[in-house]
Amino acid sequence: MSDPIYAQTWYDENSIKPPKPSDFSKKLDKYDFAVIGGGLAGLVLSLKLSQGGATVAVFESKTIGSGASGRNGGFCSTGWAASSIKIKKTLGLEKAEIFEDLGVRGFEWMKKQVSKPRYQKVNAKYGELNLSLSNFQNKKDESSLSPDDLKRYLVSSRYKSGSINKESFQFNPLNFMRILMEECLENGVHIFENCSVLKVERSQVINSFELLTEKCQKFIAEKVTYATGGYGGLCASELDRILLPIKTFVAVTDPLPDILKKHIRTEFMISDNRRAGNYYRLLDEERLLWGMGISALGNKSISKIKRDAFRDLKSHFPKLVEEINALGLTFQYVWSGLMGYSRNFLPYVGELSPNRYAVAGFGGHGMNTAPISAICLSEFLLGNRDSLNGFDEIMHLPHYGNVGKVAAEIIYKYLSMKDFISEYKPIILKYDR
Ligand SMILES: Cc1cc2nc3c(=O)[nH]c(=O)nc-3n(C[C@H](O)[C@H](O)[C@H](O)COP(=O)(O)OP(=O)(O)OC[C@H]3O[C@@H](n4cnc5c(N)ncnc54)[C@H](O)[C@@H]3O)c2cc1C
Secondary structure (H helix, E strand, O other), X not given: OOOOOOOOOHHHHOOOOOOOOOOHHHXXXXXXXXXXXXXXXXXXXXXXXXXXXXXXXXXXXXXXXXXXXXXXXXXXXXXXXXXXXXXXXXXXHHHHHHHHHHHHHHHHHHHHHHOOHHHHHHOOEEEEEEEEOOOOOOOOOOOEEOXXXXXXXXXXXXXXXXXXXXXXEEOOHHHHHHHHXXXXXXXXXXXXXXXXXXXXXXXXXXXXXXXXXXXXXXXXEEEEEEOOHHHOOOOOHHXXXXXXXXXXXXXXXXXXXXXXXXXXXXXXXXXXXXXXXXXXXXXXXXXXXEEEEEXXXXXXXXXXXXXXXXXXXXXXXXXHHHXXXXXXXXXXXXXXXXXXXXXXXXXXXXXXXXXXXXXXXXXXXXXXXXXXXXXXXXXXXXOOOOOOHHHXXXXXXXXXXXXXXXXXXXHHXXXXXXXXXXXXXXXXXXXXX
């Protein structure tokens, strides 16, 4: 049975051909920078460093975009994995403002990228419907939707109100990664795929590190950055102590012509405002991409994720599931991926020890935050000492291994319970009277 973390995704079968990675025979004797991890953070960092005149090598365990950056929900909006309230509590008002502004800048950077003609294949579509499952409160502003307004967009009695954000966009993240890879290669970045970094040691070459990779290839670089997301653990023990690998799950249905649009009548991407909510959107051929849940412990099988997805979808769209079942259709693609989460949900961006850096830990909100963090780090590495201003107040606490995983699972269950109570509170109170 294939591991859901590496299982074939809908994107794998519906994306452009990947560019050819660099040839090992072309490697330089020494690089200015080695970047470990070919996700969004690693590639943006490499692109910016090479545009600044540095020689850069990227090392990716598998292929570019095989980590979270090429297998996620494809939602891009402002904000961070931590809520605004949590950010203010952790950083204080002044720093929080700088930090929140970075989230907006990251979003603007992505928006500019996807608007370039060469990124056309990422198929960016604007508009997000954000839904609430708790009781409708009076209309707040123009964008607020009442239960009656909602009927124009979907058929589900579970949602009580909503709002539309016209700025956020959805896109094909694997295509994004492959086009970004092309840009990096054109700018002279060397990208080595299927090349896990196993060890980083001080080199005999003065002021340098030696990176030992799979297949016993050795590389020399002056500075090393870990952009390993939730997939790290092999070579930076400091990061391993701070970031927990957390799984999350995506399922994509068979094509549902004539059925899907009766129930979900909008091309907007959709999410709900629960602490542990769902996100979903329509793909080509009238398929539904359904994103759900997190887990810190154990390994869910493909069939278990599929069962969970059906149960979850049914609880929001029971009639849709009835029709899917009646036609013998199912979820054709099911996968998971890893995200790096710190205890305060904030990333690690900066120095680990002299000439060793990290840009990782973007949780479930990386599409804007990973690029802006990488841009800030690149500016710092190219000589602008103030560019990590937003990140320098972040305290990083150890998660204590399995204790941290159990705690994360308990917190997720607790938040789900709070979501449940706030959704059903009005009904519970009614029967209590
Ligand atoms: C299923 C899923 C759905 C998500 N949905 C969304 C969404 O809709 N919107 C959003 O904003 N965010 C979403 N996220 C979060 C987002 O995808 C991540 O925050 C973001 O992609 C992190 O980027 P990264 O570059 O830090 O990590 P990654 O993209 O995971 O890249 C890290 C890379 O490092 C490589 N690596 C690790 N160790 C080594 C080593 N020793 N040697 C060489 N290579 C190594 C890995 O193979 C991996 O490719 C989702 C995440 C998942 C998993």
